[in-house]
Amino acid sequence: MASMAATPAAASRHSRGALAIVGLSVALVLSIAANLRFGAVPVSGTDLLAAFGLADGDGGSVMVLREIRAPRILASLAVGAALALSGCALQALFRNPLAEPGLLGVSTGAALGAAVWFVFGAAWLAPLASIDMLRPFLLPLLSFLGALAAIGIVLSLGKRGGPQATVLMLLVGIGVNAIGAALIGLATYISTDTQMRALAIWMLGSFAQTEWAVLAPALLLIALASLGLAGTHRALDLLALGEAPARHLGIDTDRLRLKLGLLTAIAVGASVSLSGIIGFVGLIIPHMMRMAVGPGHRLLMPVSALAGATALSAADLVARTVALPAEVPVGVVMALVGAPVFIWMLLANWRKLA
Amino acid sequence: MKLFSRLWLLLLAVTATAVHAQDRIVTLGSDVTEIVFALGQGDRIIAVDDTSMYPAQTAKLPKLGYLRQLAPEPILATRPTLILASRGAGPEAVLRQVERAGVKLVAVPDEPSAAGIAAKIRTVAAALGLPKEGEKLAAATISRLPKTQPEAGPRMILVLANAPGRILAAGTGTAGDALIRLSGGRNAFVADGYKPLSPEAALAANPDVILVPSHVVGMLGGLDAIRNDPALVRTSAVQKNRVFVVDSLAGLNFGPRLPDAIARLNSQIAAR
Amino acid sequence: MKLETSALTLARGPRTILSGLSLRFQPGTVTVLAGPNGAGKSTLIDCLAGDLAPTSGQVQLNGQPLESLPLQARARQRAVLPQRAMIAFDFPVAEVVAMGLHPHGIGARSAEGRALVSRAMADMDLAEFADRPATRLSGGEQQRVHIARCLTQARAAGGPALLLLDEPTGGLDYRHQFALAQLLRAAAAEGATILVSLHDLPLASRLADRLLLLGDGRLVAEGPPAILTPALVARLYGIDEAAAAELLPSPPSLPLRLAAE
Numbered sequence: 001m002a003s004m005a006a007t008p009a010a011a012s013r014h015s016r017g018a019l020a021i022v023g024l025s026v027a028l029v030l031s032i033a034a035n036l037r038f039g040a041v042p043v044s045g046t047d048l049l050a051a052f053g054l055a056d057g058d059g060g061s062v063m064v065l066r067e068i069r070a071p072r073i074l075a076s077l078a079v080g081a082a083l084a085l086s087g088c089a090l091q092a093l094f095r096n097p098l099a100e101p102g103l104l105g106v107s108t109g110a111a112l113g114a115a116v117w118f119v120f121g122a123a124w125l126a127p128l129a130s131i132d133m134l135r136p137f138l139l140p141l142l143s144f145l146g147a148l149a150a151i152g153i154v155l156s157l158g159k160r161g162g163p164q165a166t167v168l169m170l171l172v173g174i175g176v177n178a179i180g181a182a183l184i185g186l187a188t189y190i191s192t193d194t195q196m197r198a199l200a201i202w203m204l205g206s207f208a209q210t211e212w213a214v215l216a217p218a219l220l221l222i223a224l225a226s227l228g229l230a231g232t233h234r235a236l237d238l239l240a241l242g243e244a245p246a247r248h249l250g251i252d253t254d255r256l257r258l259k260l261g262l263l264t265a266i267a268v269g270a271s272v273s274l275s276g277i278i279g280f281v282g283l284i285i286p287h288m289m290r291m292a293v294g295p296g297h298r299l300l301m302p303v304s305a306l307a308g309a310t311a312l313s314a315a316d317l318v319a320r321t322v323a324l325p326a327e328v329p330v331g332v333v334m335a336l337v338g339a340p341v342f343i344w345m346l347l348a349n350w351r352k353l354a
Numbered sequence: 355m356k357l358f359s360r361l362w363l364l365l366l367a368v369t370a371t372a373v374h375a376q377d378r379i380v381t382l383g384s385d386v387t388e389i390v391f392a393l394g395q396g397d398r399i400i401a402v403d404d405t406s407m408y409p410a411q412t413a414k415l416p417k418l419g420y421l422r423q424l425a426p427e428p429i430l431a432t433r434p435t436l437i438l439a440s441r442g443a444g445p446e447a448v449l450r451q452v453e454r455a456g457v458k459l460v461a462v463p464d465e466p467s468a469a470g471i472a473a474k475i476r477t478v479a480a481a482l483g484l485p486k487e488g489e490k491l492a493a494a495t496i497s498r499l500p501k502t503q504p505e506a507g508p509r510m511i512l513v514l515a516n517a518p519g520r521i522l523a524a525g526t527g528t529a530g531d532a533l534i535r536l537s538g539g540r541n542a543f544v545a546d547g548y549k550p551l552s553p554e555a556a557l558a559a560n561p562d563v564i565l566v567p568s569h570v571v572g573m574l575g576g577l578d579a580i581r582n583d584p585a586l587v588r589t590s591a592v593q594k595n596r597v598f599v600v601d602s603l604a605g606l607n608f609g610p611r612l613p614d615a616i617a618r619l620n621s622q623i624a625a626r
Numbered sequence: 627m628k629l630e631t632s633a634l635t636l637a638r639g640p641r642t643i644l645s646g647l648s649l650r651f652q653p654g655t656v657t658v659l660a661g662p663n664g665a666g667k668s669t670l671i672d673c674l675a676g677d678l679a680p681t682s683g684q685v686q687l688n689g690q691p692l693e694s695l696p697l698q699a700r701a702r703q704r705a706v707l708p709q710r711a712m713i714a715f716d717f718p719v720a721e722v723v724a725m726g727l728h729p730h731g732i733g734a735r736s737a738e739g740r741a742l743v744s745r746a747m748a749d750m751d752l753a754e755f756a757d758r759p760a761t762r763l764s765g766g767e768q769q770r771v772h773i774a775r776c777l778t779q780a781r782a783a784g785g786p787a788l789l790l791l792d793e794p795t796g797g798l799d800y801r802h803q804f805a806l807a808q809l810l811r812a813a814a815a816e817g818a819t820i821l822v823s824l825h826d827l828p829l830a831s832r833l834a835d836r837l838l839l840l841g842d843g844r845l846v847a848e849g850p851p852a853i854l855t856p857a858l859v860a861r862l863y864g865i866d867e868a869a870a871a872e873l874l875p876s877p878p879s880l881p882l883r884l885a886a887e
Binding site for chain 3: 095096234237238239240241242244245247248251294295296
């Protein structure tokens with residue numbers, strides 16, 4: 001009786017958390033290893049060691065490992081973690097497990113920012129783009145602005161509650177997605193052939209074009225946003241009680257909403273600038289992890305980040321090896337897995353509402 | 355004497371081939387692939403992109419994915435020594451990465467005009483170490499184009515589709531526009547680039563001839579469906595049954611087979 | 627913890643929801659707020675909690691204007707139970723109750739935190755539910771979880787606190803209504819300032835040191851439970867006097883504080 005919070009069940013939950021972290025770390029290492037090892041270009045164990053400067057390997061293979069696979073793996077890990085964390089944050093903010101950057105239109109907003117970059121970037125941003133230091137940041141910046149606009153609309157319209165809150169939120173998401181798609185369509189209409197193709201590929205989601213030069217700034221932004229999001233874990237727990245009760249417990253919910261909106265926009269914007277639109281990571285990963293380790297964000301967020309990184313890097317391994325010598329867009333792989341899970345979650349939620 | 359010079363040419367060709375015998379060439383873009391085959395160097399190609407479907411030998415080559423959506427590793431895995439990339443190949447970052455891996459990459463220009471065909475053939479031939487053969491092929495190709503009088507031929511449009519049932523027409527600056535002009539027609543669709551074709555715009559253009567690239571026929575549900583499309587059904591071209599299919603690769607690629615495509619098209623038009 | 631309002635008025639468009647309320651809530655007393663639906667009870671509690679800014683007038687906590695106090699400082703001095711408390715996601719009961727520790731910087735796993743949480747859970751008869759997701763409990767059980775969270779928040783202050791409870795007995799059975807009433811009396815005896823809105827007049831008259839009767843945003847009557855006469859109740863709720871007389875305990879019941887002490 002004296003130690004209520006440390007009952008056997010609570011203890012088992014903590015050990016389940018530890019187990020999840022260990023298990024996911026192992027899976028992550030395995031996924032990274034498999035991503036390094038497998039691909040269109042065959043590499044040997046010696047080449048792997050050589051890539052880390054530990055042996056002499058085949059120059060070509062080492063180059064592939066260092067210049068192509070390494071940045072690509074890092075990108076898939078960072079984007080997976082960023083999308084999963086963004087999903088956690090948005091779900092806590094909306095108190096709804098169906099909130100997700102893709103469904104809410106935040107990813108489409110970011111893609112619209114990217115579209116503006118592809119179509120008008122050269123003309124409008126020429127003075128900025130000519131500064132070498134700034135250039136790699138411009139695409140993530142425009143993606144961020146697009147994501148921020150989308151999140152602003154969703155937050156201002158979608159938080160009106162009531163028993164239909166879920167429906168309203170999803171409808172607002174559909175609306176924002178439609179606006180984004182329409183504006184992207186407009187950009188497509190104005191664009192030249194080449195720009196249109198770059199855009200079309202963006203919308204599918206792929207890591208094929210990851211280079212160190214574009215990876216570094218996006219990684220920096222994702223790392224900062226992820227740390228910021230992780231820092232809000234206690235406030236996110238309290239939000240589960242509702243906004244007013246969270247305020248009664250000392251949380252400045254207006255500031256928190258602003259902070260979460262900004263950080264999510266940075267994380268999603270930087271992710272989309274790397275890979276284009278990849279849906280469902282932010283939806284299914286936090287959901288599954290919540291089932292595994294419970295809803296407390298102190299554990300849920302790091303575990304979701306680990307799981308998101310693992311899942312997306314594994315999906316990218318499938319994407320680039322399943323149709324050798326060609327590739328499948330990783331966004332398509334994720335959607336094939338994610339969409340059925342989403343429908344299942346929708347039905348489960350429906351039962352709860354009814 | 356004549357025989358001797360021919361033998362000498364043959365010898366030259368053989369040595370030229372021998373010099374580059376270890377070449378492992380990847381071609382990206384059906385126009386580039388066709389030109390390499392037309393120069394007689396098809397057996398040096400080790401892999402192509404998905405759009406390279408002519409000549410028939412390409413069917414046996416490994417396919418590296420869609421032209422505009424390539425990935426670096428599959429290309430590098432073929433261990434190429436030379437990549438010939440048409441202008442549409444990409445994404446750019448992927449080509450940059452492949453180049454950074456130390457593979458020589460030649461960007462082949464693609465200007466939809468007679469001069470553009472020549473430049474394209476010369477670039478490919480130079481990369482293969484066969485500048486003379488390139489000159490010959492370029493000259494032969496251009497000489498077979500019809501001598502046309504501008505502003506005299508029939509009013510034409512060329513339609514495409516970006517999704518099943520969604521019709522676009524070719525405006526200025528496009529390969530379709532260049533095909534119309536090179537075959538002696540006038541482009542009745544006034545716009546920049548490929549733009550959606552509304553029923554009103556189609557009526558305003560009121561072409562005498564409608565050209566449909568072969569790959570688009572299926573997307574739009576067959577030739578009958580195209581004739582009955584609400585945007586096209588009232589045009590004089592449909593009324594007079596002057597809707598023609600153009601081989602997409604030969605007609606829109608601006609390679610050595612363009613004169614053949616134009617000749618076939620013009621004989622079809624003349625026959626009706 | 628002294629809570630005061632001066633000429634508190636709140637209007638929404640043309641409608642005046644609260645008009646000119648000057649109220650005073652003293653430490654060591656339980657004030658019960660009653661009145662018909664739409665009288666402004668919840669709105670008043672929202673104003674006192676700082677969730678709604680009054681159109682005119684002021685709320686003061688210990689002599690300071692409420693809006694001048696940072697949220698964190700307010701949270702350390704008072705706990706609020708909203709009318710329809712809820713929780714999203716499957717947080718276990720013990721974790722929900724432990725959320726009351728947050729403003730005080732007490733860790734849920736510290737000895738102090740664990741003691742506070744288990745005491746509140748025992749008070750609300752929740753010990754057996756500690757590890758069950760709160761969302762899986764019945765409505766009344768969930769209400770007890772939220773009450774326990776508020777108790778934890780108030781007690782963690784380490785001194786007399788302010789409790790604002792909007793219809794805390796909603797969904798509670800008699801046993802737990804009674805347990806809650808006793809707890810509130812005990813807290814008041816230790817110096818807490820307590821405001822509770824209730825619909826149950828017999829319970830109100832047993833629990834309250836002072837009654838505030840609100841009608842149409844105005845203070846209709848204020849005073850000890852003895853002010854509840856059939857005539858007043860009939861006027862307040864718009865029912866006839868005979869029915870009102872049946873509602874009220876007769877003879878006036880023993881004040882609960884005696885039962886508790």
